[in-house]
């Protein structure tokens with residue numbers, strides 16, 4: 001298989017990367033409802049970020065743009 005990797009962006013939810021030794025941890029949270037995106041980098045920041053349960057935290061503030069009403 002020689003298909004190139006297609007990067008379509010981050011999927012909704014919380015994703016943590018770079019946990020291997022020597023890497024800088026990165027956490028992304030993407031809201032599937034309103035599209036809000038937050039990224040934190042650094043082991044301490046990622047740990048604190050995930051500890052706050054971003055999905056629950058964001059759900060309290062999530063305010064998706066309503067579909068434009070006709071008129």
Ligand SMILES: [Zn+2]
Pocket residue numbers: 031032033034035036058061062063064
């Ligand atoms: Zn949202």
